[in-house]
Amino acid sequence: MTAMTSTLETTPLYRICNPRSVAVFGASNRFSAMGTTQLTSLLELGYQGAVYPVHPNEATVLGRKAYPDVRDLPETPDLALIILPARIVAEVLEACGQRGIRHAIVVSGGFAELGNEEGRAFQAELVETAARHDIRFLGPNCIGVVNPHHRFNTTFFEYTCDPGFIGMVSQSGSFVTQMFDYLGRFGLGFSTGISVGNEANIDLVDGMEYMAACPNTRVIGLYIEAVRRGRAFVEAARAIVPDKPIVAFYAGGSEAGRKAGRSHTGALAGPDRLYEGVFRQAGVIRATSIEELFDFCWALGGSVRPKGEGAIIQTHSGGPGAAAADACGRAGVTLPGLSPATHERLASYVPGTGSVGNPVDVTFTKNPLDYFSTIPEILLDDPGAAGLLVYFLVPSRTVKRALEGMGVPDEQVDEQVLVLLAEQARSIASFRETKNKPVLGFSFRMREDRFIRELQDRGVPVLPSPERGGRAMAALMRYARYVDRLTSG
Numbered sequence: 001m002t003a004m005t006s007t008l009e010t011t012p013l014y015r016i017c018n019p020r021s022v023a024v025f026g027a028s029n030r031f032s033a034m035g036t037t038q039l040t041s042l043l044e045l046g047y048q049g050a051v052y053p054v055h056p057n058e059a060t061v062l063g064r065k066a067y068p069d070v071r072d073l074p075e076t077p078d079l080a081l082i083i084l085p086a087r088i089v090a091e092v093l094e095a096c097g098q099r100g101i102r103h104a105i106v107v108s109g110g111f112a113e114l115g116n117e118e119g120r121a122f123q124a125e126l127v128e129t130a131a132r133h134d135i136r137f138l139g140p141n142c143i144g145v146v147n148p149h150h151r152f153n154t155t156f157f158e159y160t161c162d163p164g165f166i167g168m169v170s171q172s173g174s175f176v177t178q179m180f181d182y183l184g185r186f187g188l189g190f191s192t193g194i195s196v197g198n199e200a201n202i203d204l205v206d207g208m209e210y211m212a213a214c215p216n217t218r219v220i221g222l223y224i225e226a227v228r229r230g231r232a233f234v235e236a237a238r239a240i241v242p243d244k245p246i247v248a249f250y251a252g253g254s255e256a257g258r259k260a261g262r263s264h265t266g267a268l269a270g271p272d273r274l275y276e277g278v279f280r281q282a283g284v285i286r287a288t289s290i291e292e293l294f295d296f297c298w299a300l301g302g303s304v305r306p307k308g309e310g311a312i313i314q315t316h317s318g319g320p321g322a323a324a325a326d327a328c329g330r331a332g333v334t335l336p337g338l339s340p341a342t343h344e345r346l347a348s349y350v351p352g353t354g355s356v357g358n359p360v361d362v363t364f365t366k367n368p369l370d371y372f373s374t375i376p377e378i379l380l381d382d383p384g385a386a387g388l389l390v391y392f393l394v395p396s397r398t399v400k401r402a403l404e405g406m407g408v409p410d411e412q413v414d415e416q417v418l419v420l421l422a423e424q425a426r427s428i429a430s431f432r433e434t435k436n437k438p439v440l441g442f443s444f445r446m447r448e449d450r451f452i453r454e455l456q457d458r459g460v461p462v463l464p465s466p467e468r469g470g471r472a473m474a475a476l477m478r479y480a481r482y483v484d485r486l487t488s489g
Contacts, residue, residue, distance in 0.1 A: 097133025
């Protein structure tokens with residue numbers, strides 16, 4: 001099934017990511033057990049479906065009625081979550097199949113990733129059991145999924161972010177969980193995060209096809225140690241990319257990376273140049289670091305697609321503007337000169353101490369609010385501007401000075417500062433729709449700064465440095481080129 005024909009409900013991952021009821025094997029009242037930790041995560045996120053702990057000895061598990069055998073459950077659950085020793089997993093899956101359960105997450109390790117005969121035999125038995133009962137399963141050797149929109153989390157970390165728009169498919173389970181806090185620092189979150197583990201039944205391509213159909217997902221992020229179905233990967237990506245960008249971080253390009261992948265999930269990685277070619281052919285944006293993976297996902301998922309190659313940089317400080325320009329140039333982004341009409345419109349807003357080259361260095365304006373409204377509007381109207389990259393640094397005293405200049409009484413200034421910051425953030429955010437061009441920000445200050453938080457909460461990506469902002473703008477331009485190529489026939 002390809003991404004072009006899949007609907008959300010027909011993908012094998014739909015009931016795994018959106019179960020109405022779950023049987024949990026391996027949770028107990030021993031809080032150090034992994035199964036207990038994962039059941040705790042499930043309950044803490046507020047999952048609304050039925051949860052059935054299955055335990056041969058415990059009458060209750062974490063306050064929930066437990067059942068000695070899957071045959072004793074009051075209904076047939078949508079999903080089995082299995083965290084048990086490898087030697088008995090196939091036996092438990094067999095019982096699940098006989099009970100009518102058709103979806104499973106096998107968290108347990110000790111299978112083919114070990115590289116020994118016993119592990120491979122356990123995995124082969126698992127695959128054969130699933131095939132006999134028409135069961136689709138994630139894993140083994142995975143942590144399952146987090147779907148904040150469904151309040152569903154099978155991982156061993158608490159999910160504390162808001163539901164987001166980044167769909168993550170990862171061949172490393174713990175990588176997904178370690179991103180929870182990281183994304184939260186930027187006001188971001190996952191739409192769904194999927195750990196595929198050893199990919200014995202459901203793999204990376206299946207995850208991509210699910211994300212393609214998922215209405216909560218605007219961009220797909222991939223952590224890759226090896227692509228097992230190369231042709232299917234390319235075909236699926238080429239079908240998906242015109243509608244949703246895909247960003248990939250490949251961790252198997254070096255010899256050290258290949259060794260780590262083999263011991264981690266049993267993956268057989270290939271040369272770095274091979275994957276570079278595969279990604280280009282498929283229209284996948286390649287990230288060179290984990291930070292860059294999420295920078296690109298943020299920018300691509302939070303922006304309209306640019307129509308052109310040129311970006312304009314707006315700054316009120318020479319150094320950050322120069323650093324952003326250098327990053328853009330190194331990443332292949334064109335920085336066009338401004339048109340005569342743009343120069344004329346800017347004349348009354350940029351003082352003689354500033355610069356109307358590209359970057360546009362405002363330095364200082366009579367009305368500081370022009371920086372967030374009139375000036376970016378003028379720059380976005382320039383015929384060479386396919387996107388705008390803005391440096392944001394808003395000292396509170398500058399805002400207070402502007403309000404005092406407007407005649408706001410002293411006792412109202414602090415309250416009105418917050419109102420004004422929100423209005424300026426709203427103004428910047430509105431340009432994405434009114435001008436239909438991407439607007440990215442960069443700043444050395446993040447969500448601890450009220451203005452940056454206001455921008456991010458209104459969907460404006462604000463990256464943590466000029467270099468990261470420049471490379472994110474380059475990813476937007478690259479994605480536009482890929483879409484043009486894939487849709488031009």
